[in-house]
Amino acid sequence: MPPSRRDDLIDAAMRVFYRRGFHASSLDDIQKEGGISRMTLYNHFKSKDELVIAAMRRRDEIFRNKLMQFVDAKAKTPRERILAVFDFHEDWFTGNEFCGCMFINASAEFSEADSAPRRLSAEHKQEIVRYLREQCEAAGLSNPGDVAEQLNILLEGAIVTARVVGQVAEGGKDPGIAARRAKQMATRIIDVK
Amino acid sequence: MPPSRRDDLIDAAMRVFYRRGFHASSLDDIQKEGGISRMTLYNHFKSKDELVIAAMRRRDEIFRNKLMQFVDAKAKTPRERILAVFDFHEDWFTGNEFCGCMFINASAEFSEADSAPRRLSAEHKQEIVRYLREQCEAAGLSNPGDVAEQLNILLEGAIVTARVVGQVAEGGKDPGIAARRAKQMATRIIDVK
């Protein structure tokens, strides 16, 4: 199936929303990014809000697929697979298009807790935790659910640290170090448990 | 010194920006919150951006003071002081005005890494790490700098988790659990090191 105009639009919206934020991105920005006209946009989506939702869904899909492909490619044992999740994050942080986590950002921008962006963000994170729990189960850890929640806190902390202090000029410098520190803590958790 | 009109304005701006976000808050909102006229605002600040900066500075001051007062009041030994930081966060998460961390939120909303809000956010986090390092030094830990960075990652992860999944209706429920999980990991770090 060739990428439709609708897909182009969602991809463009996803990139712009990720780079500049949801409220700061205008529909003109998205139009220019994707070479798409205003009316095509409104033929596919009723409102900007719906486009936000579609962009977040695609981001969730792409991100989780890339994560899983990375882990499948780089790790063999169950233990290595858990730690590879942190290596994936390090690569992400040090890449030049890193703008933090779109879902954390969405939770910061949308103040109403029961809005669609907030619900999608929570679902995304729950999917990450579910994936982590599967890896913990495969590794034979005694309480995979708790460990998965702990590992997720480490990942969230690393993401935020890479974004907040890792990207400013002075003091910050290396966003990757947050991932390595988190990995170090993760190692202790899964090896001791 | 009685609270001046300028202070009222900064407090109102701080509350509104924290609750609704920076881009989503209009000057009208802040006016209404503080009972302050438009011209008073522009007599004290050249622009909304400057008000954002002032609000962030005040938030930083208030937050760090509350944290330090809590720790001083609730903990005696150096080890207890480190762990009390996590208890402080649990109280914060479960309070009804919790809207995440203003500085994480600012880093999500402002895309330019060298903008004032991003720099202030980085500085705030570096101050937190500095405080944690002091506690680690007092506790006689062998590598207080590294441990402080690790503890900070745990705190960041807890804050984000409490915000993103702790505040949505289904699945979320208890924002405080993220703080307790982080504290559990922190305990292991400072007791093994």
Next chain:
DNA sequence: ACAAGTATACTGACTAATCAGTATGTATCA
């Protein structure tokens, strides 16, 4: 003690720009 000056606050209407969303008409391609 009192008048003038000064600083700060207020109200309310105005501007210029930007935004989401709409309407109209044309080109393309099956």
Next chain:
DNA sequence: TGATACATACTGATTAGTCAGTATACTTGT
């Protein structure tokens, strides 16, 4: 010929920021 995309210009609302004129209260000089 009919669906889909295009370009462009519009509406109406909201926004940051400005301006004019007024009220209040604290100094200061005489």
